């Protein structure tokens with residue numbers, strides 16, 4: 001079943017092929033993608049030196065036609081492409097060049113940018129290897145009541161293994177404490193801004209904690225993964241539950257105090273909250289302790305009595321017991337923050353079956369002019385913020401070998 005590709009309807013092209021005073025017209029092969037009442041026509045541009053793909057929008061409810069806009073700047077001229085609607089916010093462009101390399105890119109367009117009609121669209125190569133995560137690569141979620149020592153334990157871990165772990169910097173609407181730095185400890189944000197970003201789907205999880213909004217943006221986690229490091233999230237129990245229901249496969253650790261009195265003392269001695277805030281945190285701590293210990297969500301529950309003992313237990317849970325710190329290199333050999341370009345022959349057809357996009361290629365280079373099938377598995381897309389799709393699985397199938405040939 002082919003979807004949303006092929007030539008745009010003639011009546012449509014008549015409208016859209018008009019030259020515009022300030023710019024270019026779409027040229028070459030064009031494909032259409034329908035999103036709601038808008039039809040996006042994607043085609044080559046006449047600005048061969050710089051831009052390769054442009055988009056023009058036709059709004060059926062208002063009969064408005066926009067000026068073509070450049071989607072991306074690529075060094076080579078685009079001769080061939082197929083655009084596919086992934087979901088409301090995303091168009092995937094399988095694009096080829098008639099260059100000797102016959103290469104193709106998979107570009108993602110955040111249609112929100114299109115809707116805003118900005119001139120420079122964010123396009124991104126989206127297909128690269130995901131690999132299967134072993135336990136040693138999974139992000140680590142650390143929860144526990146305020147004052148239990150989460151931050152202290154995480155700081156120790158990051159200090160000892162700076163190349164191995166990266167902290168997911170959350171957004172919060174609470175005010176910074178004296179020693180906290182914006183962008184390091186938190187992204188301190190206005191509530192209205194954060195609420196809008198939540199609506200825009202930029203957060204993996206969020207929760208209202210002690211009267212403020214806290215949340216983990218998809219980007220916060222991806223920045224750490226892009227650096228080839230293992231991500232640590234310091235989030236509350238509600239957030240941990242959301243993460244467990246998301247596509248992020250993580251290890252869940254809950255930190256308990258040896259007693260409620262000790263917790264209260266640590267919180268007071270820290271001296272970062274007013275009496276009113278301390279009271280609120282202590283009230284919430286009872287519920288958090290109860291949920292943390294009984295929800296079944298946390299695979300590991302550690303008691304932070306003596307700091308060094310608890311830290312050693314944490315290292316053990318993470319498979320780091322006996323390993324001396326300051327490991328010089330990232331632990332993951334597979335860490336691959338750089339997207340891989342995929343070579344596809346120009347001659348191909350693109351179709352979508354359930355959650356898989358199949359790119360059927362006919363290559364003269366292959367002996368017997370055999371066909372090769374590339375499959376893009378879209379089921380892993382959930383959780384990625386628009387414009388930053390990660391973990392899109394792509395693999396090649398040799399139809400004659402009757403199985404997966406290699407993974408990209």
Ligand SMILES: Nc1nc2c(ncn2[C@@H]2O[C@H](COP(=O)(O)OP(=O)(O)O)[C@@H](O)[C@H]2O)c(=O)[nH]1
Pocket residue numbers: 142143144145146147151170171174205206207209210214215216234235236237238239240
């Ligand atoms: N759900 C969620 N909780 C968060 C996030 N960031 C921090 N928290 C939690 O919010 C609570 C309050 O954090 P904070 O204001 O730094 O105070 P502290 O726990 O006393 O150091 C803690 O339970 C954190 O784990 C986040 O991104 N999402």
Ligand SMILES: Nc1ncnc2c1ncn2[C@@H]1O[C@H](COP(=O)(O)OP(=O)(O)O)[C@@H](O)[C@H]1O
Pocket residue numbers: 144145146147148149150151152153266267269270304305306307308310
């Ligand atoms: N095991 C421990 N023994 C004594 N004090 C501790 C221990 N762990 C943490 N603390 C102290 O308790 C206070 C709260 O720790 P913190 O890491 O800020 O907690 P959280 O991040 O869970 O709110 C800090 O002043 C910290 O130095």
